[in-house]
Amino acid sequence: MKGKILVTGGTGYIGSHTVVELQHSGYEVVIVDNLSNSRADVVDNIEKVSGIRPAFEQLDCLDYAGLDALFTKYAGIKGIIHFAASKAVGESVQKPLMYYRNNLVSLINLLELMPKHGVEGIIFSSSCTVYGQPDVLPVTEEAPIKTAESPYGNTKQINEEIVQDFVKSGAPINAILLRYFNPIGAHPTALLGELPSGVPQNLVPFLTQTAMGIREKLSVFGDDYDTPDGSCIRDYINVVDLAKAHVVAMDRIMQQKQAEKVEVFNIGTGRGLSVLELIHAFEAATGVKLNYQIVGRRAGDIEKVWANPDKANNVLGWKAEATIEDTLRSAWKWQVRLREEGIQ
Numbered sequence: 492m493k494g495k496i497l498v499t500g501g502t503g504y505i506g507s508h509t510v511v512e513l514q515h516s517g518y519e520v521v522i523v524d525n526l527s528n529s530r531a532d533v534v535d536n537i538e539k540v541s542g543i544r545p546a547f548e549q550l551d552c553l554d555y556a557g558l559d560a561l562f563t564k565y566a567g568i569k570g571i572i573h574f575a576a577s578k579a580v581g582e583s584v585q586k587p588l589m590y591y592r593n594n595l596v597s598l599i600n601l602l603e604l605m606p607k608h609g610v611e612g613i614i615f616s617s618s619c620t621v622y623g624q625p626d627v628l629p630v631t632e633e634a635p636i637k638t639a640e641s642p643y644g645n646t647k648q649i650n651e652e653i654v655q656d657f658v659k660s661g662a663p664i665n666a667i668l669l670r671y672f673n674p675i676g677a678h679p680t681a682l683l684g685e686l687p688s689g690v691p692q693n694l695v696p697f698l699t700q701t702a703m704g705i706r707e708k709l710s711v712f713g714d715d716y717d718t719p720d721g722s723c724i725r726d727y728i729n730v731v732d733l734a735k736a737h738v739v740a741m742d743r744i745m746q747q748k749q750a751e752k753v754e755v756f757n758i759g760t761g762r763g764l765s766v767l768e769l770i771h772a773f774e775a776a777t778g779v780k781l782n783y784q785i786v787g788r789r790a791g792d793i794e795k796v797w798a799n800p801d802k803a804n805n806v807l808g809w810k811a812e813a814t815i816e817d818t819l820r821s822a823w824k825w826q827v828r829l830r831e832e833g834i835q
């Protein structure tokens with residue numbers, strides 16, 4: 492075994508895919524999740540995919556005493572991957588205090604407990620949202636952090652500063668901040684995927700639910716942007732590729748290969764794709780025609796962003812591999828399975 496890793500939010504979308512990759516790579520995994528945005532049976536599906544059942548504790552990361560006891564119960568945890576957070580941009584505007592409490596205090600609790608329990612390193616789930624609308628594209632890690640467009644985005648910026656300041660204070664820990672672009676798709680087995688509660692806010696789950704007939708049509712939020720076809724551009728990254736980036740990052744920490752005590756990496760493909768291009772790629776990849784219409788812009792949307800992934804490729808030693816077609820096929824296969832299982 493390579494060591495014991497705590498994955499907070501490990502029954503969530505990205506967390507569950509990362510648990511499987513960690514297990515494949517030889518890590519022992521302990522999941523903590525309060526199931527506020529996921530289901531306990533995800534643990535069963537992780538076991539089906541990897542053949543290894545991870546330890547699972549239903550616990551809120553806001554529960555300091557509960558976390559303290561968890562580190563004692565699972566002695567020897569050497570690393571943490573911290574996914575647990577609230578992540579709905581629109582909801583964060585309506586409920587800012589819930590977002591600040593959940594996303595900031597959960598991280599502070601973990602950081603405070605790390606030295607006490609000999610935990611060497613933490614990987615934090617950050618987001619390209621910290622860049623806002625970059626002035627230069629593709630965007631590098633040196634790009635300026637812009638004023639957040641939402642309380643959610645602000646929690647990511649503040650979390651990054653909390654990690655930096657704690658390490659600067661002399662804390663005996665190392666950290667890697669991974670700034671994800673737009674994760675999409677599902678596990679090739681269709682046993683793991685995104686399970687949005689209620690009406691999906693993100694493009695791909697809304698698209699596959701429309702293709703399944705759950706939604707009547709997909710609204711394309713604007714075609715009057717300064718882009719080739721007028722629709723917004725994003726860097727859509729396969730969730731399994733994203734999960735693998737966490738394994739490479741954890742190896743880097745565990746093998747003490749970091750150049751600095753806190754490192755930041757953009758985790759994206761380096762490929763910008765417009766909304767309309769993604770829709771057409773879905774139709775071509777699956778043969779499923781999509782009912783969509785162009786409507787007005789969505790408030791808060793930035794026009795275009797895609798990663799310069801050179802640092803992750805050359806320093807971290809990770810590169811996105813999946814094609815957009817395979818990724819969209821995996822999203823569709825997952826949606827079909829949800830229907831077959833009567834889940835959605």
Ligand code: NAD
Pocket residue numbers: 499500501502503504505506523524525526527528529550551552553573574575576577578593597616617618619671672673674
């Ligand atoms: P998700 O909601 O599927 O997973 C988050 C998990 O954390 C859920 O299982 C939820 O139940 C759990 N959780 C939330 N608050 C908790 C708490 N206080 N204690 C314990 N468990 C808690 O979201 P995701 O898409 O997998 O995102 C994972 C992380 O990646 C989040 O931090 C998110 O901000 C970040 N991120 C996501 C995206 C994206 O587009 N999905 C992009 C950039 C960054």
Ligand code: WQD
Pocket residue numbers: 578580618620672673674692693694695697709710711712713723724725766789792
């Ligand atoms: C992608 C594109 C929409 C839905 C958000 C968060 C970000 C991160 C990822 C957590 C945009 C368009 C969407 C629809 C559409 N989450 N769209 N019709 O906004 O890039 O990023 O999720 O960290 O922080 O901001 O992702 O999937 O919502 O939108 O036209 O029904 O699809 O306008 O251009 P976004 P998204």
